[in-house]
Every structure is written in C-alpha cells, then in structure tokens.
Amino acid sequence: MSSKWTAADVPDQSGRVAIVTGANTGIGYETAAVLADKGAHVVIAVRDLNKGRTAVDRITRATPGAEVSLQELDLSSLDSVRQAATDLKATYPRIDLLINNAGVMYPPKQVTRDGFELQFGTNHLGHFALTGLLLDNLLPVARSRIVTVASIAHRRMADIHFDDLQWERSYNRVAAYGQSKLANLMFTYELQRRLAADPDAQTIAVAAHPGLSNTELMRHVPLTNLPGVMKLAGLVTNSPAVGALPTLRAATDPAVQSGQYYGPSGFQEMVGYPVLVQSNTKSHDVAVQQRLWAVSEELTGVVYGI
Numbered sequence: 001m002s003s004k005w006t007a008a009d010v011p012d013q014s015g016r017v018a019i020v021t022g023a024n025t026g027i028g029y030e031t032a033a034v035l036a037d038k039g040a041h042v043v044i045a046v047r048d049l050n051k052g053r054t055a056v057d058r059i060t061r062a063t064p065g066a067e068v069s070l071q072e073l074d075l076s077s078l079d080s081v082r083q084a085a086t087d088l089k090a091t092y093p094r095i096d097l098l099i100n101n102a103g104v105m106y107p108p109k110q111v112t113r114d115g116f117e118l119q120f121g122t123n124h125l126g127h128f129a130l131t132g133l134l135l136d137n138l139l140p141v142a143r144s145r146i147v148t149v150a151s152i153a154h155r156r157m158a159d160i161h162f163d164d165l166q167w168e169r170s171y172n173r174v175a176a177y178g179q180s181k182l183a184n185l186m187f188t189y190e191l192q193r194r195l196a197a198d199p200d201a202q203t204i205a206v207a208a209h210p211g212l213s214n215t216e217l218m219r220h221v222p223l224t225n226l227p228g229v230m231k232l233a234g235l236v237t238n239s240p241a242v243g244a245l246p247t248l249r250a251a252t253d254p255a256v257q258s259g260q261y262y263g264p265s266g267f268q269e270m271v272g273y274p275v276l277v278q279s280n281t282k283s284h285d286v287a288v289q290q291r292l293w294a295v296s297e298e299l300t301g302v303v304y305g306i
C-alpha cells in the first residue's frame with residue numbers, strides 16, 4: 001500500500017451493501033462512486049430524488065454493471081427518517097456500511113419539520129435517528145461499520161449548548177455548525193463504547209472529516225458569491241474526490257479500529273491524503289457524550305437497544 005492512501009487502496013467490496021446519505025453530490029457522491037466501482041451495492045439516500053437519479057446515472061455510466069439504488073431520505077424530517085429506515089430494513093436484511101455523510105453548513109436561521117435548528121437537526125439528530133433505526137441490520141454483520149462525517153469545525157466556536165440547543169435565544173450559524181459537528185464526534189465515541197460493551201455486536205463506529213473540500217456545501221459560506229472566490233477556493237481546498245478519501249478509508253481500510261477518526265494529513269488537517277487524526281479534548285468528555293445521547297433519544301424518540 002502506498003504512503004498516500006487513495007481510492008486505489010479500497011479493497012474489493014463485492015457482496016457488501018453500503019448506504020450513503022447525501023450521495024447525490026460532493027464527497028458523498030465520490031464516496032458512493034468509489035464503493036460502487038469496487039463492487040458494493042450502494043444505496044444513495046437523498047432528499048431530492050431527481051438529483052439522486054442523476055447521481056445514479058453518472059455512476060452507472062462510469063462503472064457499467066454497478067449496483068446502485070435510490071432511497072428517499074430527508075434528514076430534517078423524523079417522519080422521513082422513519083419511513084426510509086423501514087424501507088431500507090425491509091430491502092436490505094444485512095447492511096455492511098452506513099455512511100452518515102449528508103449535512104448542511106452555515107444556512108440562515110431555519111428549523112426542521114420537527115422544530116429543531118436546521119444544522120443540529122439534520123447533521124446530528126437525523127443521523128442519530130437513522131443509525132438507531134437501522135442498527136439491527138448492522139449488528140450481526142461481520143466487519144460492518146458506521147462512519148459519521150464530522151469536520152474540523154468541531155474545534156472552532158464549538159460546544160454543546162444544552163441550555164439552548166436549538167439556538168432560540170440567538171443564532172450564530174458558524175457556532176451552530178460547530179455544535180452539530182462536535183455532536184457527530186460525541187455520537188461516534190459514545191456509540192463505539194456501547195458497541196464494545198455488546199458481546200454480540202460485530203459493528204464498529206468510526207468518524208472522518210474531509211478537511212476543506214470545494215463542494216456545494218460551501219454555498220452558504222460568506223463571500224462565496226463574489227467573482228473569482230470559488231475559483232480561488234479550488235486552489236486551496238481538496239477536490240471532492242480527495243475530500244472523500246478519509247471517509248473511504250474509515251469505511252474500508254481493514255486496519256481501522258472502532259472509535260478512530262480520519263482526516264487529511266496536511267497543514268491543520270485542511271488538505272491532503274487520509275491519516276489517523278485526533279479530535280479535540282472536548283469531544284472526548286464522556287459525561288457530555290452521555291448527556292447528549294440521552295437528549296438525542298428524547299428528542300428523536302429513537303432508543304438504541306445496546
């Protein structure tokens with residue numbers, strides 16, 4: 001294996017079922033495309049079915065014979081999450097990979113259909129609910145993995161604001177995004193601990209982040225509407241294909257262990273090829289992880305059986 005881990009290092013995925021949320025564009029699409037090329041049956045779980053169909057067509061044109069299917073999933077609606085989970089569990093009795101990739105970043109203040117702040121509700125609570133509802137189809141599967149995509153933003157202005165989780169008193173979209181990404185990591189670490197305590201579980205929980213990746217996720221970043229800014233961003237960020245590599249490594253590298261976190265190797269983990277990285281001290285606070293877990297079960301109504 002080369003020192004620079006690339007898509008060429010992804011092992012054969014034949015016979016495996018991989019669900020990738022938000023896979024119609026960006027790093028989610030690139031992740032799905034590589035997994036399909038390596039033989040996995042990939043389920044693209046997206047809110048916009050038209051964009052999803054376009055992604056499926058692109059992948060099957062690039063890899064004739066690829067097994068790619070589509071599942072409607074709106075992570076900002078718990079009803080949609082429950083319906084998607086029901087459909088997926090019925091269609092795929094065994095799930096090898098669940099990649100919690102979809103997300104929103106820096107939008108103006110909005111709430112989900114269930115009244116949650118959009119970033120926390122989509123990036124964390126939606127994935128928390130989906131994972132819990134699909135868990136029974138993952139647990140018995142050897143080498144199964146749950147990969148949740150976090151962000152270097154968990155280090156900046158990030159805390160879990162239990163006194164105002166939904167940002168009802170005031171709204172800072174950067175801090176709200178950071179909270180949702182810190183929650184992704186805390187979810188992964190608490191899930192890993194619970195899986196390790198279950199003698200029958202064959203699933204591991206891993207996290208990854210893309211560094212700075214030039215994708216549609218950046219559309220709400222201030223100044224990106226100015227002429228030339230996105231072209232400049234393309235020079236100092238990972239392409240979506242490179243940005244997807246930490247997720248792919250977390251999902252497929254045989255050496256990956258539960259509770260690990262993968263990100264780019266370059267300066268401040270902003271660009272580069274995937275390596276094992278460390279999240280901040282706050283993300284490892286067990287008491288806060290457990291409190292967040294309890295609150296998440298209460299808000300979503302999804303109680304894990306582990």
